[in-house]
Amino acid sequence: MPPESFRWRLVEDKFRNLLEGYGFAELRLALLEPTELFARSIGGETDIVEKEMYTFLDRSDRSLTLRPEGTASVVRAYNQYSLGKISEINKLYYVGPMFRYERPQKGRYRQFNQLGAEVFGETSFYQDAETLVMLAQFFHALSVKGVELHLNSLGCEACRPAFRDHLKAYLDERQEALCGDCRRRMAENPLRALDCKNPQCREAVADAPLINDALCDGCRQHFIGLCGLLEDAGVDYQVNPKLVRGLDYYTRTTFEFLAGDLGAQNAVAAGGRYDRLVEELGGKATPAFGFAIGFERLMMLVGSSVTPLASPFVALIPLGEEALRRLFPIHLELNCQAAVTTLSFQQKSLKSQLKKADKDGVTYALIVGPDEFSQGEAICRNMRTKEQTKIPLNRLGEALRELYHEC
């Protein structure tokens, strides 16, 4: 709703401009996808898939789901249209609503909007760095303060399995201390125990083996390289070895931008690298890196620093029916270019119309009534200096246009 909607569009425009500057192109995504797509990409054991999706059957008994996130749809589109053949590297972004069946609370809604982007075909850690710096630039451009970048590497198929077994062995010894969820997830994804919020789990996991120590050479160099580039770019970050994302497709780099001001739902943007997903969804093996920003959460941080709409420039004040008829075409003509005039269609007193003009914050008020008609000139009042000048009735339109362009 206004005035929020104006601020939203302003922020969205900034996002589009920034990303298009970095060579991203917009992808308009399907809202509805086969349920299986999400089960396969996000992971069958994740909470999103287990209990947070809006899933239903269509008339042919196919199971469809309102998308809970964007990456899976982007990857499907990437594969379906063979984007990888058109150009080696593809940079795509999207904007739109996502749906998750959760209990709403501050910063969490069942229908929420994401600004997201994905890069396909680039393995280099330079890509990770470019994207992260770009995000930092975005927050900076919006004067958003207090966001922290948390960073981790989850390894790849070469080193993660070994680490997973290692961690599992560690957790097995402490099974009794873990919460039900963690115990249940042990088989599929023991890593999740690392960022469980349950105090008992936290304690049990305090001395758990860390993935950083178990990375293979390739992953280690990737991570170190990324960190170095971030430092060179002056982007502050902290490594959080226990950062594990709730989506199964991530490999190597994962990150979250956290904001303290958001309450419990403090992740304003998150993402990472997913080098295996394209292939798993039936495409050619393609490395990829992506992120999503929670639009609503971002807007909570942006506050009032983004200016809402500008005030109209001049209030047209007609006194009497004839004056209204005379000013109406001018009103239409001037607003055709930009929103510069206001005009009340009701017969109101000069006093109340001026009051309204003041509230609207206009710079000029143009008064036309019986007196003006008899003199052939309208009164133009500068609302700040209270100076009044006269303008011939037959050149009102161009005179106002000149005034507008002078400012």
Place this chain on the structure above:
RNA sequence: GUGGGUAUAGCUCAGUUGGUUAGAGCGCAGGAUUGUGGCUCCUGAGGCCGAGGGUUCAAAUCCCUUUACCCACCCCA
């Protein structure tokens, strides 16, 4: 899915141990010199007290049910 909270004027909220025409501030409308705004003053409009049921001589107030929203757990953007 679990727990807590709120619901009264357009907005933010008061409303005592149940008591008769339900209040304030802000906003809105009109007026205080006939055709000149901001400040001030006066006046006015606007409420089925979220919905449904119950207790009572009497319910915004107590009880039950329900809906919506909020906050937290969880999860994530």
